[in-house]
Amino acid sequence: AEMESELHRAILNNELMLQYQPQFNLNNEELVGMEALVRWNHPVKGMIPPDLFIPLAEESGLINKISEWVCNAACQQVRIWLDKGFRVPRVAVNVSGAELMGGNLLTNFTSAMSTHRIAGSQLEAEITENFMMQDVERAVGLVNELRDLGIVIAVDDFGTGYSSLAYLKTLPIHRLKIDRTFVREIPNNVNDMAITHAIIAMGESLGLEILAEGIETREQQAFLRSKGCSLGQGYLFARPLSAENIEGWLAH
Ligand code: G
Ligand code: G
Ligand code: MN
Ligand code: NA
Numbered sequence: 001a002e003m004e005s006e007l008h009r010a011i012l013n014n015e016l017m018l019q020y021q022p023q024f025n026l027n028n029e030e031l032v033g034m035e036a037l038v039r040w041n042h043p044v045k046g047m048i049p050p051d052l053f054i055p056l057a058e059e060s061g062l063i064n065k066i067s068e069w070v071c072n073a074a075c076q077q078v079r080i081w082l083d084k085g086f087r088v089p090r091v092a093v094n095v096s097g098a099e100l101m102g103g104n105l106l107t108n109f110t111s112a113m114s115t116h117r118i119a120g121s122q123l124e125a126e127i128t129e130n131f132m133m134q135d136v137e138r139a140v141g142l143v144n145e146l147r148d149l150g151i152v153i154a155v156d157d158f159g160t161g162y163s164s165l166a167y168l169k170t171l172p173i174h175r176l177k178i179d180r181t182f183v184r185e186i187p188n189n190v191n192d193m194a195i196t197h198a199i200i201a202m203g204e205s206l207g208l209e210i211l212a213e214g215i216e217t218r219e220q221q222a223f224l225r226s227k228g229c230s231l232g233q234g235y236l237f238a239r240p241l242s243a244e245n246i247e248g249w250l251a252h
Pocket of ligand 4: 156157158177178179180213
């Protein structure tokens with residue numbers, strides 16, 4: 001409960017911040033996007049990662065305020081970069097399941113887009129498969145509305161949830177993000193290699209883009225590329241960076 005009231009205060013005091021992790025085309029290493037990742041810059045405890053406060057925020061309902069803040073902050077940052085003359089690739093925002101089911105997801109996007117004059121084509125929504133599965137009908141409706149705004153829809157942490165592969169043909173999604181737990185042990189774990197290969201092949205035949213997360217080595221990049229995975233992110237290329245440090249990437 002103490003953390004809850006502190007988190008409430010943190011939102012009001014603007015202690016949340018976004019970092020951005022670049023995403024690349026694995027074939028030519030061109031920058032194709034960035035994932036916005038929230039952090040809590042606590043005045044005493046320092047930088048608190050999202051796994052330590054997002055679950056709490058979801059339980060307490062504060063997630064709606066945080067999501068609104070994240071959406072607005074991401075659009076505001078895109079506007080700042082555009083005004084500085086950068087060509088800005090798409091920015092991906094993580095959507096909480098709680099928000100998908102009970103929140104004001106659509107309003108968060110539309111109002112941030114209109115406040116900062118950002119087109120939907122500048123944005124991507126990352127949604128975990130567990131939440132898509134909770135209420136598929138509702139998820140289909142929401143995903144369609146986001147799509148109508150021009151926002152790209154990615155399934156985050158793909159392969160780790162309770163996935164029914166049936167939803168892949170029901171949900172109007174663009175992209176699968178292969179969870180980093182499948183990438184971590186490449187090339188030492190033949191099962192993980194078989195799974196990633198299968199996800200890539202399936203995604204490809206369904207006309208979906210595939211992005212592999214958590215790429216840390218050249219070998220992992222080469223393997224994924226050789227199987228036809230065209231997009232990736234991970235420490236090999238870049239860690240999550242402050243908006244200021246991202247400008248170096250935007251400049252070249
Ligand atoms: O950045 P890091 O690797 O610590 O992120 C850990 C987890 O927190 C990831 O699973 C990510 O999806 C989640 N996360 C990061 N930023 C946000 C955000 O803005 N909103 C929500 N709902 N989850 C986030
Ligand atoms: O679940 P989600 O994909 O949103 O999580 C993103 C998280 O993954 C971020 O917290 C980010 O810091 C972390 N991450 C990004 N790249 C790598 C990587 O190459 N290795 C590891 N171990 N974590 C990574
Ligand atoms: Mn994500
Ligand atoms: Na993930």
